[in-house]
Amino acid sequence: MSVLLVGMSHRSAPVALLERLSMDSEVQHGAASALIAQPSLSEAMIISTCNRLEVYTVTNAFHSGVEDVLRVLGDVSGVDVAELRSYLYVRYADAAAEHIFTVASGLDSMVVGEQQIIGQVRTSYVDAVERGTVGPNLHSLAQAALHTGKRVHSETGIDDSGASMVTVALERAMELLRVDDLRGKRALVLGAGAMSSLAATHLGKNGIDSLILANRTRDRAERLAQHSREAGVPADVVDFADRATVLGQVDLVVSATASDEFTITADDIPGPLVLADLSLPRDIDDAVADIDGVDLVNIESLHETMRGSDNEDSRALRRAEAIVAEEVDTFGSEQRVREVAPAVTRLRRNAAEISGQELQRLRTRLPEMSESDFDQVSRMVKRVVDKLLHEPTVKIKELAATAQTVSVEEAVSELFGLETPSVAVQAQRLPLPEELNPQLHGKEK
Template sequence: MAGLGITGPAAVLLVGLSFRSAPVPVLEKASAAAADLASLEQDMLDGDCVTEALVLSTCNRMEFYVATTAFHPALDHVVETVAFHAGIPATDLEPYLYVRYADKAAEHMLTVASGLDSMVIGEQQVIGQLRSAYQTADANGTVGSTLHELTQRALRTGKRVHSETEVDVAGSSMVSFALDHALSELGATDMVGRRALVVGAGAMASLASTWLGRAGVEHVTVANRTLSRAENLADHARQAGVAASAVPLTGIPGVLAGVDVVVSATGAVGTVLSGEDIAGAQASHPHRMVLVDLSMPRDIDDAVTGDGDQIRLLNIEELTTLAGDGTRDEAAARAVVAGELSEYLEQVRVQSVVPTVKALRQRASDVIDDELGQLIRRTPGMSDQDHAEVTRTVRRVVDKILHTPTVQVKKLGSADGVNYAEALAVLFNLPAGSSAPVSRSLEPGDAGLARIGNMLSGEAS
């Protein structure tokens, strides 16, 4: 059978790297600021075989989903585009990438949306990040029916996992996970009598502010490049009964000497908090401080720890090591994912065979028209009534012959690893592009991800 390089119905290709596959420095280079996502997605569409694009960017993963009609050129194009935006050679990036195609890409997105591929199993924040990624791509005009249907299924799956299982009882969001460790570093069980600084005003900063309030923090200062957004988050804290104030980023040095915990979660490219900032604060008021950096690229310079032991920095790299796997209800959550995936793939299977069925029926119609035309020429004396009856009879016979294979190909799809739609296309010599794609996964370390034509071409489906 034909290999993955054939042109066919659009399938989803995922190229990604995350805390599981890549070290933080590589993740930092590959990450894209929110303002750059639109241009990155548009560049993805520049590939001739890429019809849709969506980028999921979080503090510990970058995933590039595209709808494509040809596996090999799409994979090359996506890897080269990511490498160009990251400013590093594709060959340096490839060892850290994982690739999912068709069924495997769908399974991965559903698993991610359910919090089952997160540092902290069961965390809920990623579902909001996926929703935001979809909204960004939709506003950018880079998603169509293929990625729309997959993303909506993933969001539905994530909601079901969190409402129907207890997978997130033990698993918290990355924010609460990090701040739990911050408290441990302070040797405390709550934030009563302590002050905190939150840098940023987005979703993660808001979660941090809420967590600190619930932990009994005495005062929260919110710092942000746009002061009005910092004021807005501080106002929400005050409405929740927490004393709060707002400052611009330039006001951070004046606040540091009086805080015990700093949480930084911005979309900035470059250092927000330097070693000099912390050294200045410690010079005026030496005290134990815990700094939590939830940003990618990192906000806080490693130099903040200095030579002493008063400063503790928790960043994504260390939190990755600290995070544990598994919760008491993970099996139930994975069962939900499996059920939703099965329904989704059945829907895709039915849709994917439509071109084959249409092509088969068109081929049959063309044969009927040709044979009836010859019959008319050979029997000039046939009446219009007799001709109409013969035509109806021939079409009924052909419809009955085609009924079983068309029903079966929709029912079977790619059961047992056999692509029946593709087999039908080959048997009847139907036009190229009328059969469904093949599922595939590639892990980091597979030789030459963007050069794997020889490895995959010619494989049976």
């Protein structure tokens, strides 16, 4: 039995599809119950947010498990299974653990390091526990993921990386504009979420003269504009559909909408412009960079810049990734040890049954043996069995924890504590191959 993840996020699927798959608590309850009713699935937990839908299950068969999850998702959402396959990712065993640890740490979020997702993971876990769809495997997984997320946020400065991403993007934009600050400049900000709000704030701090804001939901853009005015930066709002009409009025564009389609394409560009794309999947068509006088900064290049540099933010990111890797190794080892525990129990039980049967035969064959003598023999047999099994049971758990592959000879030596004989001999004294097996060399005598 292993953990299986089937999911999609802002990195793999359009927002419109994520919205169709979004589940409130009542729908999640029905979906989780339907999942554990499938023949290959025994546990289920669903994480559903505006940016992701992930189904964590425990399955007894990988391929059957994937098909059962797809069938339930199709039934619940009304989305054709063939369409779902185009956007879903699948993770299994340790890969599933690595993914949820990364998610809970905020490393898979649009705003790297954001803390909201760890609360969403916790809520999803608590809800699944209350519904009775979580068993020992997902319990261990969720607890380890939450522990990892807490470590990342408490032991690194990753919480500041979202703001740092915007800072790096605007610093790069100013380099391209060949200015030290943004006085005398005007910017268009597309979107009204966390990243767009950070961008508007940083633009103001860098001296931007005024902002134009656009968002699919105009009310949210109006609220962001009001906050900007309160901070002393003039801001206007245009309908999202009219965003291309104001490109000729600005020097800089920041887009962070995670839109289903490109927010800006090459056909929209009226002239020289600097654009910063802070979305995954991308908001701005890469083709705009082919136009003379147009420069594009995107989030992938910013991530690489942060990882490749040696500043506080890059060190925090690398440390966070190291913590996730460490916790994945620990979790995997603990899981493998738990998985072999029933086999170890059966081994000891079988040994006890066999020794008990043999003692009973001894009792039958030697009826004249006193109770005292029989008790001594019984204790001796038990000590012999315990000593014979001690080394194998310890080594079984150690081998399971390391997940290393060993040969039969190595396994026997490890399990029973046998020393491999050492050999020290001159090479010329070793027998030739034909001397070891003359039949294979046509020299049978």
